[in-house]
Amino acid sequence: MNNSIDKIKHYCGIVGIHSLTERNIPQDLFFPLFSLQHRGQEGAGISYLNNGNLVTYKDLGMVSDVLGRYLEEDRLSTVGIGHVRYSTTGGNLIQNVQPIQATCNKGDLSIAHNGNFSNSELLKEKLTEKGAIFGCTSDSELVLHLIAHSMQDTFYKALKETLCYLEGAFSMVMIKDNELYIMRDPMGFRPLYIGQKNGLTVCASETCALDILDIEDYRSVEPGELIVVNEKGMHSEIFAKSERKAQCSFELIYFARPDSQIFDTSVYSSRLEMGRVLARQDGDFSKYDLVMSVPDSGNTAALGYAKESGLSYELGLTRNHYTGRSFILPTQKKRELAVKMKLHPVKEIVKDKRIILVDDSLVRGTTSSIIVKLLRSAGAKEVHVRLSAPEIKGPCYYGIDVPTKEELISNTKTPEEIAEFIGADSVKFLPVDKLKTCYENSENFCYACFNNDYPVKPKTGKK
Numbered sequence: 496m497n498n499s500i501d502k503i504k505h506y507c508g509i510v511g512i513h514s515l516t517e518r519n520i521p522q523d524l525f526f527p528l529f530s531l532q533h534r535g536q537e538g539a540g541i542s543y544l545n546n547g548n549l550v551t552y553k554d555l556g557m558v559s560d561v562l563g564r565y566l567e568e569d570r571l572s573t574v575g576i577g578h579v580r581y582s583t584t585g586g587n588l589i590q591n592v593q594p595i596q597a598t599c600n601k602g603d604l605s606i607a608h609n610g611n612f613s614n615s616e617l618l619k620e621k622l623t624e625k626g627a628i629f630g631c632t633s634d635s636e637l638v639l640h641l642i643a644h645s646m647q648d649t650f651y652k653a654l655k656e657t658l659c660y661l662e663g664a665f666s667m668v669m670i671k672d673n674e675l676y677i678m679r680d681p682m683g684f685r686p687l688y689i690g691q692k693n694g695l696t697v698c699a700s701e702t703c704a705l706d707i708l709d710i711e712d713y714r715s716v717e718p719g720e721l722i723v724v725n726e727k728g729m730h731s732e733i734f735a736k737s738e739r740k741a742q743c744s745f746e747l748i749y750f751a752r753p754d755s756q757i758f759d760t761s762v763y764s765s766r767l768e769m770g771r772v773l774a775r776q777d778g779d780f781s782k783y784d785l786v787m788s789v790p791d792s793g794n795t796a797a798l799g800y801a802k803e804s805g806l807s808y809e810l811g812l813t814r815n816h817y818t819g820r821s822f823i824l825p826t827q828k829k830r831e832l833a834v835k836m837k838l839h840p841v842k843e844i845v846k847d848k849r850i851i852l853v854d855d856s857l858v859r860g861t862t863s864s865i866i867v868k869l870l871r872s873a874g875a876k877e878v879h880v881r882l883s884a885p886e887i888k889g890p891c892y893y894g895i896d897v898p899t900k901e902e903l904i905s906n907t908k909t910p911e912e913i914a915e916f917i918g919a920d921s922v923k924f925l926p927v928d929k930l931k932t933c934y935e936n937s938e939n940f941c942y943a944c945f946n947n948d949y950p951v952k953p954k955t956g957k958k
């Protein structure tokens with residue numbers, strides 16, 4: 496789907512690597528970052544230790560464009576971190592691309608962060624009052640300021656103190672000297688995995704990024720865990736415990752790659768189950784001829800729907816994977832063209848058919864209306880839209896870019912009204928209670944943008 500039009504957007508993916516022996520760490524970082532490209536396509540960067548000095552290279556663009564140069568030469572190192580980033584419109588600035596490197600009273604540091612602090616406004620205000628100067632709008636820089644302001648006598652103690660000030664979502668990696676620091680917030684909003692092989696330690700947002708380096712022995716970094724990796728090995732401790740876990744349910748619905756494990760769960764199996772549960776809601780399948788997905792986001796759930804219903808699963812929409820970066824699209828005509836550039840119906844499949852069309856979620860409804868129109872003009876008899884996410888009702892304070900409440904179609908329209916708005920014959924969502932049946936330990940997930948039950952309330956400053 497075209498990110499510029501109607502999709503919830505993620506903020507980033509991270510990677511951290513430590514090796515007991517020198518190796519081409521920048522190149523090692525390239526491959527897992529490439530695997531995490533789906534988590535952010537607007538900026539990429541790496542930091543690594545080069546002859547005792549911390550070096551950072553980052554730019555706007557895709558991983559292969561920004562970091563492809565690191566495939567050409569051997570740059571020996573023992574520790575590095577990397578980041579891929581998505582940014583909101585207007586925030587697509589080089590200053591916001593990570594890792595963020597800084598020199599402070601605790602030494603040279605570099606950090607890469609996935610998530611958002613829900614108390615960042617408050618922390619920023621307090622630090623600004625103390626004279627801190629911020630060089631970017633990303634809240635990840637706060638961590639460096641808090642470490643620098645800490646009165647603790649060691650870096651480790653300062654870091655631990657800092658982590659306890661932070662609220663909301665953070666999966667982070669950091670370099671200090673020859674050490675890799677790995678941290679995950681106590682509620683575990685964002686996924687983070689760590690694995691080892693032959694003296695190499697790799698951590699990454701999703702397991703697909705470990706697979707590419709043939710790291711098979713991995714585990715999830717625990718919520719509230721702080722890990723230090725250095726030449727002595729790996730040291731881990733739980734820096735804070737939370738009664739409540741809040742793993743982002745949208746990660747399993749849409750963000751993560753289907754071949755990944757996150758939150759100790761297979762993304763593929765979860766999506767398959769969402770499709771099956773969606774189908775069970777419909778019951779009478781004689782009213783439909785086939786199931787198809789909006790590729791790629793709806794593929795696995797559509798397959799689940801087809802398996803449960805016994806309807807045939809057809810690839811009725813062809814996706815063009817070569818459309819590159821998204822554009823700002825001011826008019827409906829141009830938005831339609833952009834969708835057409837990316838998706839096109841296969842006429843002989845859809846003509847005269849009563850179609851179940853599965854997608855992951857509905858945000859504003861603008862893209863769905865164009866897709867339904869495309870299918871109708873290709874001859875579809877009926878289009879029944881099914882979403883593997885519940886109705887999105889509110890913002891996310893934990894690192895996902897959800898449009899404003901007013902823009903979310905489910906805040907102003909019932910599913911019947913949405914069907915009318917997008918020109919579909921029917922629209923059905925997967926309700927939150929049904930989504931929960933797709934997850935093991937469903938109480939450990941966050942559903943706040945669907946049900947307004949925010950695990951940690953955002954804290955704002957005085958302004």
Ligand code: SF4
Pocket residue numbers: 684742743744745746890891892893894895941942943944945
């Ligand atoms: S509010 Fe929604 S998008 Fe944000 S963490 Fe919770 S489930 Fe994920």
